[in-house]
Amino acid sequence: MDAQPLVRMEKISKHFPGVLALDNVDFEVYPGEILGFMGENGAGKSTLVKILSGVYSKDQGTIWWQGKPVEIHSPHEAQDVGITTIYQELALVPHLSVAENIFLNREPRRISQIGLVDFGKQERMAEQIMADLGLKLPGNRLVKQLTVAAQQMVEIAKAISRNANLILMDEPTSALSSREVSALFDLMRRLKEKGVSVVFISHRLEEILTVVDRIIVMRDGRRVGTLQREEATQASIIRMMVGREVGLFPKQEAKIGEPVLEVRGLAGNNGVKDVSLTVRKGEIVGLAGLIGAGRTEVARLVCGADHLTSGTLLIDGKEVKIDNPRDAVSSGIGWVPEDRKQHGLVLGMTVKENITLAILRRISNMLGAVGAADERDISNNFIKALSISTPGMDQTVRNLSGGNQQKVVLAKWLAARPKLLIMDEPTRGIDVGAKAEVHALMSRLAQDGIGILMISSEMPEIMGMSDRVFVMCQGRVTGEFERGHLDQEEIMTCATKFLALDAVVEPAADDRPTPRYI
Amino acid sequence: MKTSAVTTQPRVGPGGTVRGWFKHTEVVLFLVIVLLMVLGGIANPRFLGIENLKIMTRDIAILGIASVGVGFVILTGGIDLSVGSIIGLGGVMSAYFMMKWGLPIWLSIILTLGLGFLIGLYHGTFVTKLHMHGFLITLVTMGLARGAILVITNAFPITGLPYGFNAIGQGYLFNLIPIPVLICIGVGGVSYYLLRYSYIGRQIYAAGGNSEAARFSGVNVDARVSLTYIISVMCASTVGIIQAARMSLGHPGAGEGYELLAITACILGGVSFMGGEGGVPGMLIGAILIGTLQNEMVMVNINPYWHKIVISLVLLAAVTFDYVRRQRRT
Numbered sequence: 001m002d003a004q005p006l007v008r009m010e011k012i013s014k015h016f017p018g019v020l021a022l023d024n025v026d027f028e029v030y031p032g033e034i035l036g037f038m039g040e041n042g043a044g045k046s047t048l049v050k051i052l053s054g055v056y057s058k059d060q061g062t063i064w065w066q067g068k069p070v071e072i073h074s075p076h077e078a079q080d081v082g083i084t085t086i087y088q089e090l091a092l093v094p095h096l097s098v099a100e101n102i103f104l105n106r107e108p109r110r111i112s113q114i115g116l117v118d119f120g121k122q123e124r125m126a127e128q129i130m131a132d133l134g135l136k137l138p139g140n141r142l143v144k145q146l147t148v149a150a151q152q153m154v155e156i157a158k159a160i161s162r163n164a165n166l167i168l169m170d171e172p173t174s175a176l177s178s179r180e181v182s183a184l185f186d187l188m189r190r191l192k193e194k195g196v197s198v199v200f201i202s203h204r205l206e207e208i209l210t211v212v213d214r215i216i217v218m219r220d221g222r223r224v225g226t227l228q229r230e231e232a233t234q235a236s237i238i239r240m241m242v243g244r245e246v247g248l249f250p251k252q253e254a255k256i257g258e259p260v261l262e263v264r265g266l267a268g269n270n271g272v273k274d275v276s277l278t279v280r281k282g283e284i285v286g287l288a289g290l291i292g293a294g295r296t297e298v299a300r301l302v303c304g305a306d307h308l309t310s311g312t313l314l315i316d317g318k319e320v321k322i323d324n325p326r327d328a329v330s331s332g333i334g335w336v337p338e339d340r341k342q343h344g345l346v347l348g349m350t351v352k353e354n355i356t357l358a359i360l361r362r363i364s365n366m367l368g369a370v371g372a373a374d375e376r377d378i379s380n381n382f383i384k385a386l387s388i389s390t391p392g393m394d395q396t397v398r399n400l401s402g403g404n405q406q407k408v409v410l411a412k413w414l415a416a417r418p419k420l421l422i423m424d425e426p427t428r429g430i431d432v433g434a435k436a437e438v439h440a441l442m443s444r445l446a447q448d449g450i451g452i453l454m455i456s457s458e459m460p461e462i463m464g465m466s467d468r469v470f471v472m473c474q475g476r477v478t479g480e481f482e483r484g485h486l487d488q489e490e491i492m493t494c495a496t497k498f499l500a501l502d503a504v505v506e507p508a509a510d511d512r513p514t515p516r517y518i
Numbered sequence: 519m520k521t522s523a524v525t526t527q528p529r530v531g532p533g534g535t536v537r538g539w540f541k542h543t544e545v546v547l548f549l550v551i552v553l554l555m556v557l558g559g560i561a562n563p564r565f566l567g568i569e570n571l572k573i574m575t576r577d578i579a580i581l582g583i584a585s586v587g588v589g590f591v592i593l594t595g596g597i598d599l600s601v602g603s604i605i606g607l608g609g610v611m612s613a614y615f616m617m618k619w620g621l622p623i624w625l626s627i628i629l630t631l632g633l634g635f636l637i638g639l640y641h642g643t644f645v646t647k648l649h650m651h652g653f654l655i656t657l658v659t660m661g662l663a664r665g666a667i668l669v670i671t672n673a674f675p676i677t678g679l680p681y682g683f684n685a686i687g688q689g690y691l692f693n694l695i696p697i698p699v700l701i702c703i704g705v706g707g708v709s710y711y712l713l714r715y716s717y718i719g720r721q722i723y724a725a726g727g728n729s730e731a732a733r734f735s736g737v738n739v740d741a742r743v744s745l746t747y748i749i750s751v752m753c754a755s756t757v758g759i760i761q762a763a764r765m766s767l768g769h770p771g772a773g774e775g776y777e778l779l780a781i782t783a784c785i786l787g788g789v790s791f792m793g794g795e796g797g798v799p800g801m802l803i804g805a806i807l808i809g810t811l812q813n814e815m816v817m818v819n820i821n822p823y824w825h826k827i828v829i830s831l832v833l834l835a836a837v838t839f840d841y842v843r844r845q846r847r848t
Contacts, residue, residue, distance in 0.1 A: 342730055
C-alpha cells in the first residue's frame with residue numbers, strides 16, 4: 001500500500017512502573033482499511049489503542065493524522081480529531097432512547113434559544129444514520145432494552161454521526177453470538193465502503209481472518225510483524241505471537257509425590273464448565289489461557305469464594321466440602337490472589353499482622369490473646385526467609401513495594417503451612433529482580449512438598465516453571481501438556497480453541513452480578 | 519517513609535521524639551482537654567470544684583460506654599444510628615420489667631441486656647447476610663425502638679424505681695468515684711483487651727481494613743461484624759439502664775440525639791470512618807473531650823440552643839481531618 005496512512009504512529013514508547021509497555025512501536029492505519037491487531041495478553045495492544053484514543057499519554061513518539069502531527073490528550077480530543085473507541089463496557093446511557101444516545105449533548109433544537117429538543121426530528125435523523133449503515137432500529141427504543149450487539153451498533157452509529165474516520169474496537173465480539181458477529185462484520189465492511197477505517201482487537205483467530213485486510217502482531221511491547229490477509233493463517237499468527245526465547249525461569253528439580261488436589265468435573269455459576277485436574281506434592285501445575293478463560297474462576301471455586309454447582313474436590317485423596325474460604329484454609333489451601341491489594345492484604349495493617357492473619361487462632365492462648373512472642377518470631381523468620389525488605393515488622397504494608405507486598409502475602413500462607421498453594425499471576429506488576437526471587441521461592445516450596453497451582457498469562461513463566469500445564473478456554477480445559485512436551489504454539493492454539501459461538505452464548509447482560517449499593 | 523509509618527499506626531506505641539508524640543491523635547486531644555479545663559476553671563472556678571467534677575465524670579463515663587460500643591461498629595466500616603433510641607429503650611424496658619412485671623433488679627438488667635443482644639444480632643444479620651449497610655438497618659431500629667418506647671409507656675415516664683437500682687446511676691465508690699465511671703472503666707478495659715490483644719480484635723481490624731482479604735485468609739468476617747453490632751447495642755442498653763437509675767425513672771425521651779455524641783467522640787478519637795483504624799483509648803479520650811465541652815458550655819452559660827451546633831462543628835472538624843489524612847495518603 002502506497003497511499004498516505006490515515007494515522008501513523010512513530011516510535012511510540014510507554015512506561016508503567018516497573019514495565020516497559022510499549023517499546024518504540026510504529027503503527028499505521030490506511031483509509032478504508034480493516035486492521036486486525038493481535039498479540040497475547042500484555043503484549044501492548046490495549047496500551048497503544050488507549051494512547052491513540054487519548055486515555056493514556058505517550059512517553060515518546062509522534063502521531064501523524066492525515067500527514068499532520070497531532071497531540072491527543074483526552075478521549076474528547078481524539079473524538080474531535082475523528083477517532084472513536086468502542087469499549088467492551090459500553091458507554092451508553094441505558095435509560096435513554098437510541099436517538100437520545102446518538103445525539104447526546106448535540107440534540108436538534110426546536111427553538112434554539114429556549115432549548116426545547118425536537119424529539120421527532122432527532123428520531124428521524126437517528127434512524128437515517130442507522131439506515132445508512134444497514135441497521136433497522138427504532139430511534140425511540142430505550143437502549144437498555146437492546147441486546148449487547150445492538151448496543152454496539154448504536155455506539156458505532158453514534159461515532160459515525162460525529163464524523164469519525166477511525167473506529168477502534170477492543171474485543172468487540174467477546175459477548176456476541178455468531179449471528180451477531182457476522183452482522184457486526186457486515187457493518188464493518190459497510191464502514192469500509194464509506195472510507196472509514198476500523199482497528200479491531202480480538203483473540204478469535206478464525207473470525208478475524210474473515211474480515212481484516214491486514215494484521216499487525218505485537219509481542220512484549222514491540223511490533224513483531226505485519227501480515228497481509230492473503231499470507232495470514234492461524235498458524236502464522238500464533239507463531240508470531242509467541243515466538244520468543246524460553247528458559248528464563250527454570251524450575252528446580254523436586255520430588256513429585258501423591259496427588260494433593262484432585263478436581264473432578266468442577267463446574268460453577270461463574271462460567272467454569274467440567275474442569276478436571278490434579279496437582280501432586282512437589283509439582284507446579286501451570287494453568288494457561290487468555291484473560292477471561294476461567295482460570296481465576298477455577299481458583300475461586302477451589303478456595304470457596306464462589307459456589308460450585310457440580311463436581312468434587314479431593315485433598316490428599318479425601319473428598320472435602322468447601323463452602324467458604326474458611327473451609328479452604330482449614331483444608332490446607334492457600335491462595336495468593338491476582339489482585340493482592342484487594343484480596344490478599346490488609347494494607348493499613350503491619351507486616352507482622354498480615355503475616356499472622358491466617359494463623360491467629362493457632363498462636364492465641366485460652367483467653368484469646370495473640371501470643372506476642374510467637375507472632376514476632378514467625379514474622380522475623382519469614383521476613384528473613386523471604387528477604388522481605390522492610391524497616392521492620394511493624395511497618396504498614398501500604399508502604400512496601402509491590403514485590404515485597406507479594407512476599408508478605410506468600411509469607412502469610414507459608415505460615416499457615418498449606419498443602420496446596422494457588423498462585424494467581426504470582427509475578428504480575430513486580431519488578432524483574434523480585435520476579436526471579438518469587439520463582440526461586442516457588443521452586444523451593446515445591447521441593448518442600450507443597451503442590452502449587454500457578455495461573456499465569458505470561459508464556460515464559462508457564463513454560464519455565466510448570467511441570468504440567470492445563471490450558472483453558474471459555475471455562476473448559478482445552479489442553480494438557482507434560483513438561484518436556486511443552487510447546488508455545490500448541491498452548492496458544494488450545495487457548496484460542498473457541499467453540500462454535502452460538503453454543504456458548506451466556507444468558508448475556510442479565511446474568512452479570514448486580515452491583516452492590518451502599 | 520519512616521514518619522508516614524508513624525502517622526498510619528495510631529495503635530502502635532508512640533515514637534521517641536516529642537514531635538512523634540504530636541502525631542498521635544490521643545496526645546493532641548489530651549492537650550485540648552487540658553486547655554478546656556484551664557479555660558473553664560478561669561471562667562468559672564466552680565467548674566473544677568469537686569461537685570462539678572463528680573457530675574462531669576459521670577456524664578463522660580456514660581458517653582464513654584456508648585462511644586466504645588459504636589466504635590466497634592465503626593472499626594468494621596459500619597455505623598450504628600440506633601444508639602440514642604436503644605438508650606431510651608434500655609431505660610424504659612428495665613423500668614418496665616421491674617415496675618410492671620415486678621421482676622427483681624438483677625433479672626430486669628439481664629433481660630434488658632438480652633434484648634440488646636437480640637437487637638444487635640438482628641442488625642448484624644442484615645448487615646452480613648443481606649450485605650445491607652449498617653446505616654439503613656440501624657436507621658430502621660432508631661425509629662422502631664423509639665416508637666416501641668412510646669407504645670409501651672404511653673409517653674409517660676415509668677417512675678418509682680427501687681433504691682438499689684438507682685444506685686447504679688447515682689452511687690459512689692468511697693463517696694467519691696461515681697458508679698458509672700467504674701462501669702465505664704470495666705467496659706473500656708474489656709474492650710481494650712479484646713481489640714488490642716485478642717485474635718478476635720485483630721480479626722475485627724482486618725475485617726474493617728479489607729474484608730475480602732480477611733475472608734480469604736479464613737477469618738469469619740460475618741461473625742466478627744455481627745459481634746460488633748451486638749456489642750454496640752449492648753453498650754447502649756447499659757447506658758440506658760444507667761440513665762434510668764440516675765433519673766430514678768424510665769423516661770421515654772432518654773438518649774435522644776445521643777448517637778451524634780457517641781459517633782463524634784469516636785471520630786474525634788481517631789477511629790476512621792472507613793474502618794480498620796482506631797482504638798479504645800481514642801474513643802474514650804474523644805468522649806472525655808465531648809463531655810468536658812458539654813459541661814463547660816453549661817458552666818460558662820452558653821445558650822443551650824447553641825450546644826448542638828458546637829458539637830456538630832466538632833464532628834465536622836474531626837471528619838474533615840480524617841478524610842484529608844486519607845487523601846494525602848493516596
